[in-house]
Amino acid sequence: MPEGNLYEQIIDAVHANYGSHPGRRALHAKGSWARGTFKATAEAAHLSRAPHLQGDEVAALVRFSNASGDPEADDAERDGRGMALKLRWDGGETDILATTSPTFATRTPEDFLELLLLRRPDPATGQPDMEKLGAFLGEHPETAPAAQAILMQEPIASFAAAAYFSPHAFALLDADKNRTWVRYRFVPDAGEERIDDDEAKLRGRDYLHTEIAERLATATVGFDLQLQLAADDDPLDDPTAVWPQERELIAVGRLELTEAADDPERDGHIDVFDPTRIVDGIELSDDPVLLARPKAYSVSAYKRWDRD
Numbered sequence: 001m002p003e004g005n006l007y008e009q010i011i012d013a014v015h016a017n018y019g020s021h022p023g024r025r026a027l028h029a030k031g032s033w034a035r036g037t038f039k040a041t042a043e044a045a046h047l048s049r050a051p052h053l054q055g056d057e058v059a060a061l062v063r064f065s066n067a068s069g070d071p072e073a074d075d076a077e078r079d080g081r082g083m084a085l086k087l088r089w090d091g092g093e094t095d096i097l098a099t100t101s102p103t104f105a106t107r108t109p110e111d112f113l114e115l116l117l118l119r120r121p122d123p124a125t126g127q128p129d130m131e132k133l134g135a136f137l138g139e140h141p142e143t144a145p146a147a148q149a150i151l152m153q154e155p156i157a158s159f160a161a162a163a164y165f166s167p168h169a170f171a172l173l174d175a176d177k178n179r180t181w182v183r184y185r186f187v188p189d190a191g192e193e194r195i196d197d198d199e200a201k202l203r204g205r206d207y208l209h210t211e212i213a214e215r216l217a218t219a220t221v222g223f224d225l226q227l228q229l230a231a232d233d234d235p236l237d238d239p240t241a242v243w244p245q246e247r248e249l250i251a252v253g254r255l256e257l258t259e260a261a262d263d264p265e266r267d268g269h270i271d272v273f274d275p276t277r278i279v280d281g282i283e284l285s286d287d288p289v290l291l292a293r294p295k296a297y298s299v300s301a302y303k304r305w306d307r308d
């Protein structure tokens with residue numbers, strides 16, 4: 001019988017699948033850091049009164065990651081890749097988390113726990129029970145778009161040459177409290193580039209992390225922050241739902257990363273990226289996955305801070 005509340009059970013299940021690595025994130029354990037600036041477009045201020053969307057340049061801290069809970073994960077593995085952004089300005093802070101998959105695998109944290117438990121490798125074979133996993137996927141067709149994006153696509157060529165998406169809806173509130181429901185995405189200046197599996201293996205197990213550090217040593221890495229605008233019938237609380245491609249996209253800001261940064265997490269200091277860390281001018285949706293995340297991240301953060 002699993003112990004603890006839902007979020008402790010999720011982190012225990014993650015640890016059972018990937019191993020428990022003291023001092024490391026339970027998921028997205030392998031990461032590279034970068035610093036730069038974010039500057040909102042004029043359009044952003046029309047949509048939201050949030051301080052970081054008024055057009056002043058603000059400081060940006062980014063962490064690129066492999067979704068795996070294994071800090072030694074091979075960069076050639078087919079898996080999600082993450083980009084977490086922290087914006088800090090005088091008196092405020094907000095985070096945006098995104099991955100290379102436009103949607104998430106499950107509608108609820110309970111289903112995510114079930115999926116994690118089914119993915120646990122059998123000690124005898126080293127493989128999960130594929131029959132049970134197949135039955136889950138049959139009962140949960142909403143998982144297919146994320147599985148497709150994560151497993152069926154070849155590895156990205158560079159952290160700088162990938163688009164990153166947040167599958168949750170957020171509302172932007174303007175000065176008159178008009179609400180616009182949106183999803184975030186980061187679109188790379190370098191364009192999107194993938195390489196085949198053999199080429200990724202040839203580049204070596206840390207090729208993404210080595211490359212982004214080398215790239216930042218000589219060049220700026222840029223992304224447009226875009227908003228995908230919801231239509232009236234787009235679900236706002238379902239991170240598995242694909243919003244149609246023809247939905248309007250609006251560029252609301254420029255992210256320019258100018259240098260690689262050392263892992264700032266040392267001497268007891270940790271940084272947690274939390275998708276619910278929002279400010280006035282932005283509101284959360286009722287998406288149960290979004291609302292569960294800070295609780296699961298707190299358990300993960302507590303465990304990595306408590307290194308013994």
Ligand code: HEM
Pocket residue numbers: 010024025026027028031063064065082083084097098099104108109112165166167239271272273289292293296297300301304
């Ligand atoms: C119930 C659903 C989810 C659970 C339980 C979960 C769990 C976790 C955990 C435990 C961490 C490490 C947290 C830490 O120690 O700071 C993490 C990191 C992360 N998650 Fe999730 N996650 C979920 C959904 C999502 C979704 C929908 C996205 C899509 C944007 C996402 C993107 C990320 C990213 C980018 C990171 C790395 C953040 C960093 O670099 O610090 N997660 N997740």
